[in-house]
Amino acid sequence: MEWTVESENIAGIRSGSADIRPGRNVVQGANWQGKSSFLKAIETSMGTETPLTEGETSGRVDLETPEGEYSVELERRNDTVVRNGEPFLDDEYDRIRADLYAFLDEDNAIRQVVRRGDNLEELLAKPLDFENIEAEIADRKAERSSIERELEQAQEAARRLPSLQEDVTQLANELDNLEATRDELDQTDERDEDSDREQLSKLQAELSQTEQRKEQLSDSVTRIQNKLEEVREEYESLSVPDEDVTAELAEAREKQQSIQGDVDLLQSVYSVNKRVLEEDRGDLLTNVDHGLLEDQFNCWVCGGETSEDELRDNLNDLSERISELKAEAAEYDERAEELERKQDEIREAGRRRDDLERQIDDLETKLADRRESLESATERLESLDERIADLNDSVSEHSDELTEIKSEIKHTETQLDEKREELERAERQAERRSVLETEYEELEAEIESLRNRKEEIKRRTRDAFDDAIADLLDRFDTSFETARLTSTFDLVVARNGREASIDALSEGELELLGIVAALAGHEAFEVADDVPVMLLDQLGGLTEENLATLVDYLDDRVDILVFTAYPEHSSFDGNVIDPDEWNVITKDTEVAP
Structure with a gap:
């Protein structure tokens, strides 16, 4: 490897x-x-x-x-x-975790925060910002709602099973009785089998089905019209801002990045020169004349004669300039975030408008189709009525009883087939109850886990810190007895059984605590896996x-x-x-x- x-x-x-x-x-x-x-x-x-x-x-x-x-x-x-x-x-989430918890150089943010004695919550919870937990919860809730609806349908199907089975049995018995009656009539009057009666029976069965079809189509037209009206009302009330903030956003980001580059450059100049002065290593870069009151030497940048105090004053001025640039960069960053939110709102409104337009087109097409089908069904009913009336006239001399029985048989057969299909669908739905219940419970657990994700990470981070500090204190001879992260992620150390100030710790102890804090994030976010x-x-x-x-x-x-x-x-x-x-x-x- x-x-x-x-x-x-x-x-x-x-x-x-x-x-x-x-x-x-x-x-x-x-x-x-x-x-x-x-x-x-x-x-x-x-x-x-x-x-x-x-x-x-x-x-x-x-x-x-x-x-x-x-x-x-x-x-x-x-x-x-x-x-x-x-x-x-290649993933920003992995890079954030690595930079915070695995790359523990002098610029590591967690080590710097520990040196300053600041609160650690923002850095130890920062990767959560990239997990988009709320969006995941919303997705799981939508999936749960779908499962819940399907489960309700399955439970309703299970409740209807006895009634459906009873209906099937009753229709089967009715059909047997009707067929027995028809057979008796057939034996007494062979004329009942003529083509006119057979045709009349078929037309009557078709008439019943067409009437049902027309009623269904009429209900469908009404539903689609209502839905179309609702969608049109929402479309007319929807306002999409006619504004493009892309150029302004790009300008704000470019300004922020440019200023941040200046900050980084000035910070590097400041850090190097400050370190040279703090470690009294000016002799690495130039000749130093050690006087009685202060050291004199040539500036290693311009070559002019200067003193340590003058250089420190210049560094203080440079530090103030860096702070000013950081504040200016923060202002541009805040403006860019505001523009990004505005841009997202404009895009969302546009997407919703397009979606409503598609819905309107689909509903209009579907409405036209249903109206055309309704018109055809109406015309077919009129045609059937006329043909049945003609056939009734032509077979008036035949036995109306046999015709009625055959029509009832056809109608009963249709009802029995439909009821059996309904029973089979209900049985299939009912069989899915246990699977749907399991899926629903799993989604509930996932949603609860996501809701608790942030607090769980914080708890795991504090536990990992406690484990690491306990292990390391057994290995190192420190001036403090223990250290812990509070529930608000303040770093607290104890000496002689009492809380002690972070400022009282040595440089080495602060560095050790910084490493332990980073290791807590390393463990909590499972950085080693990636x-x-x-x-x-x-x-x-x-x-x-x-x-x-x-x-x-x-x-x-x-x-x-x-x-x-x-x-x-x-x-x-x-x-x-x-x-x-x-x-x-x-x-x-x-x-x-």
Whole structure:
């Protein structure tokens, strides 16, 4: 199950290739060698990231697995990076779950929320937004209503069975008696078999059937007229807005994406420079003159002389600019969502209008057909009346009794056939009761399960968090005794039997809690079924021993685990990925020791 990852112009890697294998894979190297960028390349192949190398117009990642080959291309268009190709995860639901619960790099949203001490409910329930539970419930309810109607018909058929069986028996006895009477009359008067009487009997039977047919057609015409009137009234009252918001929606989305691209770009500049200052590593980029009061050095961007305070002031200004752009992007996003809702309303009204037009056409066609059939039945009745009257005159000298008996036999035979068919239909319907009841109960259970889906996921998430934290606390020596997620998904830790502040935890403890929270979502949403890889990066707050312990724990939960480590860390069991052969951006410039 070995995977091969080849990347070009992805984050800090200009070109590089590596194999990852089942189990643990450690990317071991010093700073600036592309460890984190390699994980970004994997995320790009999955379809969750677009980290095109700064200054480049295109990049790509090729992923080869035993199941297939996947290729993702990145292209910069108007300061926006566009993804093309076929990623490993082609479903947005899978990508959301992977990004939140499997790709645990420094930018992982759950790890960031835990660091800030914010509420976790939105992120730990986010995949539910893609499941469209309400639509599924509506579909199941519609199916349940159909089953319910059919079940009611089957139950009604079962109730009618004794009465129908009695009717069949009674009609059969009547037919036997009529046939016996006819046979007696035949023996006494052979003239009853003449053609006029036979024809008269057939015409009378046809007359009865035609009368029934006319009554049915008349009722059908009335029903169709009423239905057509209802549909026309709804059609006339329906209002379809004559408005096209497509261009405005596209403009809003384009604006939002453009501003978000600016935010991402400024954020990357801010994060890198802030980290250099916070870790006091300016000497990596320029010469530092350590003075008595403050350090003086040349700015590594413009080359001018500056101080750390001036750089921090500039970073604060940049942070404020990022916040302003985020607010502006949120406004455009809100406007786009509003336009999408409006567009959906216009489309729904249009679809309903088209559906009503089709119904009107169908009903008008059906009404014309029924009227034509009714007219034909009326004409046939008139014709039958005339012919029967003529035959009655021609056979007046014959025995009316035999004619009546034969007519009754025909009529009774017709009634018996119809009643037997009705009985058979009722028996078939009644036999389906147990199947329909089972289907109805299954749909009830599905609807209830869907209704409880969100709360069930939340419960499973909290249970998974409790299990993971209990397991990890047995492995790690932490300053807190336990941690839990409240019913509202606030993260609470306890120390010495009392609730403690998140701010009092060490960096390593916060990182550990962030990993545990992500693992809870990983378990609750069954991410491992669709995403076989887990990524782990930027855990500088953990000691080498704790990192090894965490890797041992995670190794049992996924098929493929990829994590980063420094060269001085002890060797890890598994596949070691050496970045020395990669062409990374730090090789393009001279870096001060």
